[in-house]
Amino acid sequence: MALFKKRTAGKPGEWFYCLEHKKVEEGPECPAKDRFGPYASRKEAEHAMATARERNVEWENDPKWHDAPASGRDDD
Template structure:
């Protein structure tokens, strides 16, 4: 049974997105936000969305502010219960 109310994609024309579901670049609101990366300022930026995401993920993995692994022995620091410690 089809839903009675469908959410319209949010976004504006002139904004570029990369659709993860269709693996295509789209302008404005075409696919639901859960299936998109963006918005990007240009079509070219949207075309490289997956590459940009991989680069950002790699930076995050190596950022000492977010890395819970003890560099000396390669293990996670824990709070004594086996749960990794978190700052904050």
């Protein structure tokens, strides 16, 4: 039995979206590896997955995100 229980970091009033349980929680209940956040409001946390999808599309279409082709190669 552990003498000290490791607490999850966070404060009341911070909202998180748990990826494992697919639910919004105030103050983290689940480990950091399983959540998005913190968010300033419950509403922001409820939209966490939509926000992530939007950001993924932006990153996938950002020309600065992709590696530049190696120089000195002839692909012709």
